[in-house]
Amino acid sequence: MTSSTSTARGGEGAAGGAEKPPPPRPALEARTWRECGYLLTSFPLALVTFVGVVVWIYVGGLLSVTVIGLPVLAAGLAGCRRVAAWERARARALLGLRVDEPSPLPRSEEAGVLGRLWSGLRDPVGWRAALFFVIRLPVATLTCWLTVAAGIVAWPALPWLARWFSNVDRLLVRGLLSPSDSLERRITELESGRAALSDTANADLRRIERDLHDGAQARLVALAMGLGMAKETILRDPEAASRLVNEAHGEVKLALQELRDLARGIHPAILTDRGLGPALSAVATRCTVPVAVNVELDERPAEAIEGIAYFTASELLQNVSKHSGAREASIDVWRGEGRLMLQVTDDGNGGADPTAGSGLAGLADRLGAVDGLLAVHSPAGGPTTVTAELPWRDRTVPGPGEPPAGTTPTPITDSE
Structure with a gap:
C-alpha cells in the first residue's frame, strides 16, 4: 500500500505537478x-x-x-x-x-x-x-x-x-x-589662493601709487611752487606773498587729508587702536542707508584677520550703497568654533551672484587665500545675506608682516 502510493505520487510529479528546478547558473560570475x-x-x-x-x-x-x-x-x-x-x-x-x-x-x-x-x-x-x-x-x-x-x-x-x-x-x-585630500588638493587650493592674494596686493600697490601721484604728490608740487613764488615776492610785494602763503597752507591741509584717507585705505588707525566694533561703526556712517552694527567679541582676533574682516565689511557696504536699492542694512560679527564670523544683510533688490564676475568673486578669492569662506544668499527681490567666515588665529602670535602684540603704528595727524 505504501509502495503503490509512493509510485502514484512519483507519477504525478513526473507529469508536471511538482516545481521545476532552478535554471543552471555559470560556475563563475x-x-x-x-x-x-x-x-x-x-x-x-x-x-x-x-x-x-x-x-x-x-x-x-x-x-x-x-x-x-x-x-x-x-x-x-x-x-x-x-x-x-x-x-x-x-x-x-x-x-x-x-x-x-x-x-x-x-x-x-x-x-x-x-x-x-x-x-x-x-x-x-x-x-x-x-x-x-x-x-x-x-x-x-x-x-x-x-x-x-x-x-x-x-x-x-x-x-x-x-x-x-x-x-x-x-x-x-x-x-x-x-x-x-589633506595634501595635494590643499596645496592646489593654497597655490590658487596665493596667486589671488598676489594679484590683489599688486592691484592695491598700483592704486596707492596712482593715488599718491595724482593726489598728495601733485599738491606737494603745487605747494613747493607756491612757497617759491612767495619767497621771491615777499620783499617787493608782501601782500601778494601773504596770499601765496595762505594758499600753500590750504594745500598742506588738503595733502594731509588725502594722505590720511590713503592711510585709512591701507589700515585705519581706529581699527588698530579700538578694534572691529568702533571701526565698523565708522564705516557704517559712510553708507548711504542706515546700518545697524552688532559686534559680539570677547577678545580681538589676529591683526591680519581683523583687517581682512574690516575691508570685507567695507566692500560689502559699498555694494549695498551702489547696487542694492536697500532701505536699511545690518552688520553682525561674532566668534563661533574658533572662527570669526561676519554677516552683512540688506533688504534690497537681491540677485547678487558671485559667479557673474562681480566684486563678490574677487572677495571670495581673497578670503580663500587665508582659509576663509564667503557664502551669498540673494534671491530675486531680496533680502541679501552675505556671510564671511575667517580663521580666528590668536592675536598673541603675529602673522607674517604683523607687528608684535601690543604695538600699534602711529596714525597720521595734522595741526593747523
Missing part, C-alpha cells in the same frame, strides 16, 4: 572573471614596471652628479604619473574601484626651467606611484600564482579567493594611487 583577469595580468605588468623603476632610479642616481641626472629623475616621475593613471583606469575597469585622479602638477611660466624642474622633483604623486610599482611586484607574484593554484585545485573556492587576493590590490591602489 563575470565579476570573478574580471578579478581573475586583473590578478593574472598584474604579474607581468608589475615585473615590467618594477624593472623600469629600478633602472630609472639607478641611472638617475648615477647621473645626479651631473646636470643630466635631475632631469632624468623628473622625467621618470612624470612617467610614473602617467603609468599610474593607466593603472587606475585598469582598476576601475576590472575591479570596479572608483579612484579620483590626483591634482595635476602645478605649472608656472614665471618659475623658469629650474623652478619647473624642482617642482617635478618634489611631486608627491609621482613618488607614491614609484613606491606602488616597487611594492606591487612581490604582491602580484604571490596573488597571481595563488590564483592559478586555486583555479586548478580549489575551483569551487575561486570566487572567494579571487575577491580576497584582489582586495590586497584595492588597498594598494587606494593607499598609493589615490589623491591625498
